[in-house]
Amino acid sequence: MLDCLIHNAVVVTQDDDLGVLSAGMVGVRGDRIALVERNGGGTPPETREAVDAQGGILMPGLINAHTHLPMSLFRGLADDLPLAVWLNEHIFPAEARFITPDNVRTGTLLACAELLLGGVTTCCDGYFRENEVAAAVADSGLRAVLGQGVIDFPAPGVSDPADNVVHAAQFVKRWQGRNGRITPAIFCHSPYTCGGDTLAAAKQAARELGAPFLIHLAETRGEPALIAGAEGRSPTRYLDALGLLDSDTILVHGVWLDATDIQCIAASGAAMVHCPESNMKLASGAMPLPDLLAAGITVGLGTDGAASNNDLDLFGEMDTAAKLHKAVRRDPTVASAREVLAMATGEGARALGMGDRIGAVTPGKLADLVVVETRHPRLTPIYDPVSHLVYAARSSDVRDVMVGGQWAVRNRELLTFATAPVMADARAVAKQIQGAR
């Protein structure tokens, strides 16, 4: 007996063996996928709940591999500005004053609503006051890797930087094994905001705790000059020399990587996360994605925070990723729809160390599933569902979302919490932020 059967679907499994089922069904038992089959015409399997996908696309839940959830409160706060002005005059002052525990909860829930309604079932977050982030994520129904921020400056919730690694380790201990959907992690902000001792100590703590280690790397061309003690070395080799690169390390951005950096990352087994829209909007540049893929590096896809995007829409991010690299390389065959959809599903799962559990519609994997409605002029006709998911579908086409066998979204409505009060709270915070300027 199944708990749920989703039928009458085009199933984009993202499983190499199963491929795309042009007319199929997926059964769920408990928190797992129990059955993936073509429509047979035989007796349908017994199930407690049957959901008609009405010919829409059933796919694995998307994985947004880099977010700063509470920054949804700063969505559109400041745009089109030089990076230093944007950060120093807008983002940092707003963070210093308004990243309170209550506001972190509001911003996190707002972001979780956007993610779930847009077909994202897992995210990888790094921010401060991550304890409040984790509590909100736990309530939201989303699956997440959550990294407590480490930075060598006073930060929200950690007034003395000397405590930053200890604080992060406490966060990991507190959340390990506590909620099946939450994997606690340590997030060092970057090699230019954390000294070498902090970087090494934070990675050491993560290693001892068996926790993922996240870090921004090589985002801007000017980064080498910002790293004290690196003597203009490549930030990647600097991290490597500090012993930070291994298969539990998740590197974010990687816009400025040379061939040696790429070899170094590939050899270490570290994963990368690509945030094309944020890198474009902040004028950082474009990751050498085709070279990373050719080197066999696992690359996930992320939106970055809403302040530099200005959304958490992974469908839009897929579209941008597929197009950006074609223009940069002047080669229309790079960053294919297939490669990009893999980045947002299976490769993203591998990047987060969860490749065995999520990222594909495969029997035995966690039932993180999304139904995309395709009966719209904008999605008609369909020649290739994978092309459509990348080049034509948008987050607003998501109809249903299941995380670990539990419905989070049905018929475009979030079931896990009420969005209206969260939006009202977010508007009230925005009013305060506007008033303080």
Added chain:
Amino acid sequence: MLDCLIHNAVVVTQDDDLGVLSAGMVGVRGDRIALVERNGGGTPPETREAVDAQGGILMPGLINAHTHLPMSLFRGLADDLPLAVWLNEHIFPAEARFITPDNVRTGTLLACAELLLGGVTTCCDGYFRENEVAAAVADSGLRAVLGQGVIDFPAPGVSDPADNVVHAAQFVKRWQGRNGRITPAIFCHSPYTCGGDTLAAAKQAARELGAPFLIHLAETRGEPALIAGAEGRSPTRYLDALGLLDSDTILVHGVWLDATDIQCIAASGAAMVHCPESNMKLASGAMPLPDLLAAGITVGLGTDGAASNNDLDLFGEMDTAAKLHKAVRRDPTVASAREVLAMATGEGARALGMGDRIGAVTPGKLADLVVVETRHPRLTPIYDPVSHLVYAARSSDVRDVMVGGQWAVRNRELLTFATAPVMADARAVAKQIQGAR
């Protein structure tokens, strides 16, 4: 007495004097905007119909300045391929066999539904069998400049290329003054698919008829080598030498323009249309947009056909345009939200020679209006409505659309024709195209 009053709106007028009204109302009488006011608290004006925007954004209808409407039938037919393979093995064969009058009507209606539902009230199209395109556009409620294609090869509806200019001139005569929403035009495909005599004759015909003249220009780096008789000259100077550049000429793409080309276009008064997503997807490159704007050239924004995008979503196109140039120039201040929204509204109107009638919410202009719903986590909070329209809103956020005082979309439903049979027809055509491969 007004015919319609849209109230309780954030009005993004795109009118330099009126700016953004954070709480305003817009009145319509006949086909024109009659009133644009802040909420006053006095007696509301008398009106036959009152529409509550519920705090959403009221803006001018968007202008998609370059489309090939019937190519909606080829949406996602072939992706991630070298340009020659894409064109010669997929698009051209499909056009030769399937661009019948009936299919042109189906593809055009499908595209019009997508455009109107996505907040586009005016498009500028160039294709073959434009007579059938015009008949469908007339029925759809969309406003459009429609250019009959001219090419020195046998084309759908014009088997003998010797007739191409005569055929285009006949199309213009047939549609001039026939439908207030349709401006007929002549669309020469490009300087590399039309000989110099054809180009000169087509422009001469357009000039005599007082019709806009559209042409693809400088789309790929290799274009100079493709132009017979141009001896490797810049395509722009080649067109200029032929006398094709004037204020009634609309140039599309302009990816490969040098400083002299840009001066030449600026001096001629010709307008440009930027199609960033198509240029990216086909790996053509990025238009030098900041240089064109600095030279004072009027630049509109277009999606190009659905075969190379793969949608006609001008919200997504704005987002991409704003981000692409920041990455290319490594300057986050270029292609600001304000500049890009202008390209999709007032500057687009000017590019099409309609700057006096459309592109802004100004009393006396045609009532081409769009209401964008903003009560969604993805659009919360709002600091700056212009930023939101470019960086966060999507075509799916469009709630209501009015063209010339007539509702085309209310509450996300198209009122002008039934979309279900059009989508069914499009799916049937796609099945035939798939079967023929």
